[in-house]
Amino acid sequence: MAKRTTIGDVAHAAGVTKGTVSLVFSGKRPISHETRQRVLRAATDLDWQPSASARALATSRTGCIGLVIARDPRIIATDSFFPQFIAGCEATLSKRGMALLLQVVPTADAELAAYKTLARGRVDGVIVLDLRVDDPRPQFLRDLGLPAVMLAGAKPTWDGATLYSDDESSVRELVAELVQRGHERIAHVSGPPQYAHSAARTDAFTRALLEAGLRADLVWNGDFTAASGRDGTRELMHAEPTRVPTAILYSNDIMAIAGFSWLRAHGYAVPEDVSIAGFDDSDLSAHLSPGLSTVATHALLRGERTATKLCALLEGAEPGPEALHCNELILRGSIAAAPSPSH
Amino acid sequence: MAKRTTIGDVAHAAGVTKGTVSLVFSGKRPISHETRQRVLRAATDLDWQPSASARALATSRTGCIGLVIARDPRIIATDSFFPQFIAGCEATLSKRGMALLLQVVPTADAELAAYKTLARGRVDGVIVLDLRVDDPRPQFLRDLGLPAVMLAGAKPTWDGATLYSDDESSVRELVAELVQRGHERIAHVSGPPQYAHSAARTDAFTRALLEAGLRADLVWNGDFTAASGRDGTRELMHAEPTRVPTAILYSNDIMAIAGFSWLRAHGYAVPEDVSIAGFDDSDLSAHLSPGLSTVATHALLRGERTATKLCALLEGAEPGPEALHCNELILRGSIAAAPSPSH
């Protein structure tokens, strides 16, 4: 392989020192117009681009941020959240010449190990998703000295750099829409309870129903997979008559879509017999017939905001929690008035 | 921030030189058992881990590989291929202590620019997806001296390092299943024709039908989005009676699922009135009711194989095309015998 052109080659060609070349590009100190032109010229002539690793070593900044995802690959694949979120991060990072280092690990322990590796000169900071109840990661990262921004579904109890949405309000709005349409038996297919955002949705669901004076015990514990959406729906619909729901809220769109399909295949009309809603607003949801009501989480926007906050943190800004305000209730055809009791 | 511990600290603590510490960890030369123990001890005591950037500069190997995706974020989000593929790459990379640098860019030009940046010390090689007809990327990367492995849907015409599946055979198998069940009007909702794998599927579809003596002009040009799957289905079903299909093959699962939903909402039973099939086997497909017939592309496996091949390439192996053999026809309830002509 041909020897690559270095800053030394450019300096030589422009008749200056390496330091000067460096300064021209960083703009950290004034450079006379004339030498500046000579350097720029030489750089383009030689097609030079600074070596990322050399720069990283000299500045102890890598220009990379890390994202470690500890989930089963199958879930990552169906949940439209991750790809959108990643695309959002990228959008803000690439503007700043930064890059995203992605790691997919099988377990929570592997995730911690990954942070240890990343901390040693691979990334400048990390983004942490899927906060769990009593999550050890904020403390772990603090001990490691690795700057981090967390993404949460509710206002956090700690004081680290966190971006949080208000999933509780969204669930409440959804429940209110159903109550207003006369639904009295509303069921919930939840996500895994160990995720804080999933637990928060279930809690919000329960509280909202109780406050409305309705039964709140029609809950089936799902795990965000299509299979659990289908199975939960079947179980809920096969309950004794007084427990059969007229509306089902799913904790994500994938489970809702699988449930939707099961309902139709078994003679239930949506929304005439059963109203349904998801959470996330995956691209599919708008284009089902009828469209799936859901809470848009705007993952792309979240990615942008999270990456922006992390960059700010790296530049010395104050951390602290910050509300996201990006959930949006989207009502589509899958929700209608409760069927008349004669049903 | 506290000064990080370096190889010098470890060397000092163990009473050896930095070179020796380095050799203990790389194993590139024999080290006496006794010093080896001392070094290892010191390293764990001090909790030392080598700096990735320093190593990168010294070896001119970053231990990262790059993946640049030039697609609309919305498509990346719904297409389950990407996340699964990425998870697969990760599985093999993390075993080798390597990492994945991901970039999502809006245009093909931005993709080329990204490669230029990556080539300067950010990654050791890249994975190229979504090969297009007359794709400039193989040549561009060769000129850049950036090792690359391509993923294709058919045997490539060049001789670079490429992994290819045989999508044509899969489409043919699918068509054969339908023909055997008496279908005579089979339609296709394609992906964007500029992608080689998408075009290959459409070609295969057309040829298979013609060879079976059937009409092959019931093609609607989709773009892999749910919206196009729904719209294509509507257009196909609203054609004049002699052109209304009894079976529809979609070029991915997302379009098929949106089509499926449209069909049911408009009074068509699946599979009694219309048989349908997708391509990809997204997690949802198995859990719809009835299940969606599809061609599993095993994206996770593809990711593993692609990353493995790139690692081999980086270690000096010969490139060359290689067949993947990982497509798998999966027949589920969405395919049945053609409705009797009386319909």
Next chain:
DNA sequence: CTGAAAGCGCTTACAG
């Protein structure tokens, strides 16, 4: 088997 030293390609005080 181990040490002493040069080098990877940048950036950044320090002088002038």
Next chain:
DNA sequence: CTGAAAGCGCTTACAG
């Protein structure tokens, strides 16, 4: 405004 030089934390010939 520019130059000369040290330093970032590793690896790897080169000696012994």
